[in-house]
Amino acid sequence: MADERKPYEIDPAAPLIHLRDAVVRRSGRIIFSVDDLSIKHGESIALLGPNGAGKTTFLKLITREIHPLHRDVPPVEFCGAARPLLSEVRSRLGIVSGSMQDEIAVHLPALEIVVGGLFGTLGLPKHMNLQVSDEAWEAGRQAMALLGIADLADRDALTLSSGQARRLLIARAIVHDPETLVFDEPCTGLDPQGMYYVRHSLRELVRAGKSLLLVTHYPEDVIPEVSRLVMIKDGVVFADGPKKELMTSAQMSALFDVPMEVREEHGYYQLVAEY
Secondary structure (H helix, E strand, C coil), X not given: CCCCCCCCCCCCCCCCEEEEEEEEEECCEEEEEEEEEEECCCCCEEEECCCCCCHHHHHHHHCCCCCCCCCCCCCEEECCECCCCHHHHHHHEEEXXXXXXXXHCCCCEHHHHHHHCCCCCCCCCHHHCCCCCHHHHHHHHHHHHHCCCHHHCCCEHHHCCHHHHHHXXXXXXXXXCCCEEEEECCCCCCCHHHHHHHHHHHHHHHHCCCEEEEEECCHHHCCCXXXXXXXXXXXXXXXXXXXXXXXXXXXXXXXXXXXXXEEEEXXXXXXXXXX
C-alpha cells in the first residue's frame, strides 16, 4: 500500500534526519553532496571538517534554511516528512552558534532573553501584550541553572563575558525542551575559560538526556559522550563511523591536509601539527 502521509506529516518511527542524493548547487557549481546519511533520534554525533568544507551547508539543509536540488524521492526528510512545518523543526531542535552572540548584545536581563526562546523572539514580545506565565519564568530559571548561570538571571546581557553569553544562548535554546541540540562552532571566539565552561555544559546536557549535533572544526570540541563522527571535506562526506575508529592521526591528517598527531586523554582528543 502506498504511503498516504502528507509531506508535512511527522513519522515518529523515521530517523530524525535522512539525506539521500541531496545536492546543493550555487552559481552552477555543486557545493555540497550527500549520497545517503541518517541521524537517529537520541544520537549524539559530531560533524567535523576544515573551514569551507560544507559543514554549514549541511546544517542549513537540516534546519530548512537552504534546499537541495529537486528529486522525485525527497532528498531531505525530517522525521520522515519531506516538507515539515517550521514549527515542528523548531520544537524538536535547539540551535546555538557563535554568530548568534551579536543578537543578544542588548540591554535586557539575562532571564528575559532566555524566556524569549519560548516565543522565538529576542527578549519578550511586548508588542503582543503577552502575559508570561509563572511556568515560563521557571523554565527559564531551570535552563539557566542547568548551564550553571542561575546567578546571572538579573544581569544586563551586555555585562556578561563571552563565555557567559554563550551559555546564555544555550539556555535560550533549551528552554522549550527540544529533543536535539544543534551547535555550530560553539567555542568560536572564546578564551580557554569560556571553552571549558561551554564544553562542560555540552556534557551536562547529554547527561540530562539531550542528544547533540555538534558542528565544528576543532576536535577538542568533541566531548566524550559523542560516539559517532561524520567528516566533511570538499563538500562531501569524507568518512562516517565510530569516533574511536576515525579520530586517528592518519584520518585527521587526510581530513585537514596537513601532518597531524592525534592525542587522546580522558575521552578528549587533541590535534598536534607536525611542523
